[in-house]
Amino acid sequence: MSPVDGTLSISKRRTRRRDSESIPAYPLPGFRSFQLCTLTDQIPVGGDWLFEMKFDGYRAQVAISGSDVVVYTRNGHDWTRQFKVILPPLQRLTKGAVLIDGEIVAIDSQGRTNFSMLKTGIAAGLPLKFYAFDLLELDGQDLSNQPLLARKERLESLLGTRLPDDCLQFSSHIVDQGKRVFDAMCEGGHEGIIAKRADSSYVGDRTRSWLKIKCTKRQEFVVGGYRPSDTGHGMASLILGTYDNGKLIYRGRVGTGFTAAMRKDIVAKLEKRRIEKPPFVSVPRDIARRARWVKPELVAEVTYAEVTPDGSLRHPSFEGMREDKPADQVVIE
Missing domain, CATH: 2.40.50.140 (Nucleic acid-binding proteins)
Known part of the structure; x- marks a missing residue:
């Protein structure tokens, strides 16, 4: 795991292209309550757990319908304008409609996500990345009751192959081996790990199916x-x-x-x-x-x-x- 040219016209609620081909086939997905992790110091074991990097950034939901994009913060505020630097690849992602959960981050010279840099980056319009880790809706279909592993497989397929310097990234995971992943994250100066049950649904609340284990x-x-x-x-x-x-x-x-x-x-x-x-x-x-x-x-x-x-x-x-x-x-x- 590791951590466009042109001027965008941004409305209050979304960005959009003006040609007739951009008319969306599906309505823009609405905001949902985020699924939140429970803090623990115990790393779960077993093949029914997935382990991801814990990012040090802003949690965000990205709603897309064709070239229309809205970026929501954890409390449901529309921050599309603040995060305009990540919009171009999102506008090109699909002709359908999706709702993606993930985290917006800034990467420092050591390859670590850095919250202080993120604050500066937002204000200055510096490069940011969006790490996508869950797919809640796809072309009008609610995926929240499907197992997490199935949702992530569909998300990875949607995103396709990404170069390391792309601002849109898939948040990869490792099955089992939580202790090894945690030690590697801490040794690398990262914040910690997220452990998620592979069969967990997306309930939009704090749950013990998703756990966070911090290095500090x-x-x-x-x-x-x-x-x-x-x-x-x-x-x-x-x-x-x-x-x-x-x-x-x-x-x-x-x-x-x-x-x-x-x-x-x-x-x-x-x-x-x-x-x-x-x-x-x-x-x-x-x-x-x-x-x-x-x-x-x-x-x-x-x-x-x-x-x-x-x-x-x-x-x-x-x-x-x-x-x-x-x-x-x-x-x-």
């Missing part, structure tokens, strides 16, 4: 406030939390992993969301004393060493803001 501890947190720098300008750290039964629980702070440009951009976003009272159920007094509170709308991705017995983070480091994930769905994994 990493997850999303809701930003509920920040501590200003000692000068009173800028940001020293973000105050983080996760939801539990609808209540925002304090999980700690993160003050490393930021560039100066990141801090400036994040502070601008935070200042627009300032509120008087903390959004958390409770916060340690020494943290609350100098905190500035914000509406819990932003989501930060953070790596950390462990969660302490009292539920706080040890050695957290900021990785990036997640605009594709709704804050009210962020829970401790």
Whole structure:
């Protein structure tokens, strides 16, 4: 496993060619709830499991009907315009209609998917890749109840042979041998692996038929406030939390992993969301004393060493803001 010329005319909902031959034979597939993985540290064994690389990018559904393409984020937002660099091969993929699940990524010089590069790439229009790993609909036929292995076989046939530098790629897998795949991913500096039951259907919810095993501890947190720098300008750290039964629980702070440009951009976003009272159920007094509170709308991705017995983070480091994930769905994994 490893990780056009011309100007595109992009409408609010889709891209389309204007010649009569582009009239689609099937309607554009609609957005579906994503199937989500359950975090575990146990690698399943047996020939009924498939193992894929865990990508460090934006999960996306791509709906295609002829040359019409819509790219949906995890929360169902239309981000076709943001991901216009991947559209040309998708517009040429089929004369029919398909709904594909996959991940949009940026690849660094080491061949690894890199979330920070992805954020920069989106803003600058740099090359990105779309790794397709599931086929949910094909020419009006719902495939979600078919076994995963059958769906992936049809997806691979649809995509055909792809050169390594193509921006549209098939996410390959290995049957069984999960430990070997995991060790190879971790040694290569990748995020981890995804384990999926070969016979699993696509239920559009979190399931134990799909598992994620990470090389490092990493997850999303809701930003509920920040501590200003000692000068009173800028940001020293973000105050983080996760939801539990609808209540925002304090999980700690993160003050490393930021560039100066990141801090400036994040502070601008935070200042627009300032509120008087903390959004958390409770916060340690020494943290609350100098905190500035914000509406819990932003989501930060953070790596950390462990969660302490009292539920706080040890050695957290900021990785990036997640605009594709709704804050009210962020829970401790």
